[in-house]
Amino acid sequence: MKSPLPQLLFVLCAMLASCQSLKWRDYKSGPATQAEVYDAIDYLARTDGFGPSAESDRGLAIWVSRWRVQQTGLGRPGRLKLRAEIVLDESSAAEGFLVRYRVERQSVADLGKSLEPEEDDWEEDGQDEEREYLFGERLRRKLSKVVDADPAKPELLLPTRR
Numbered sequence: 001m002k003s004p005l006p007q008l009l010f011v012l013c014a015m016l017a018s019c020q021s022l023k024w025r026d027y028k029s030g031p032a033t034q035a036e037v038y039d040a041i042d043y044l045a046r047t048d049g050f051g052p053s054a055e056s057d058r059g060l061a062i063w064v065s066r067w068r069v070q071q072t073g074l075g076r077p078g079r080l081k082l083r084a085e086i087v088l089d090e091s092s093a094a095e096g097f098l099v100r101y102r103v104e105r106q107s108v109a110d111l112g113k114s115l116e117p118e119e120d121d122w123e124e125d126g127q128d129e130e131r132e133y134l135f136g137e138r139l140r141r142k143l144s145k146v147v148d149a150d151p152a153k154p155e156l157l158l159p160t161r162r
Helices: 005-018 034-047 129-146
Strands: 025-028 062-064 068-073 076-092 096-108 122-127 155-157
Touching: 025 129, 034 062, 034 076, 034 096, 034 129, 096 129
Parallel strands: none
Antiparallel strands: 025 096, 025 155, 062 076, 068 076, 076 096, 096 122
């Protein structure tokens, strides 16, 4: 009799592959100080409507927003959270800093709870890739003013489109 283990492993692998994981976008700045890069992230996030949360830490170079509520269509509420971090281990002021960022999205699937959703009603809804792209472009432009960067530097590292 055959063991069901290979079939079980196949089903398990297929389920894990279908799980959506959040991906970071990367940006490599030109020569700048950590403070200049962090200030640029803070300024751009605030002008885009994201307010900093208590999770943000300037010393650790982590910027996390509070949830920003918005309507996603058909009366369904959604919310966004921006996370950005400066990777200090792989960066320096002379070479530039690697900035990782993403915009997380949550929504309420149950229309009955959409008017006054509680914390348990929110479900993960992937990422807002368009807002991430725009944030990356604005970050590139903001930091290119910090240094007299060559147009080829700093470079925005974007994932390839499918």
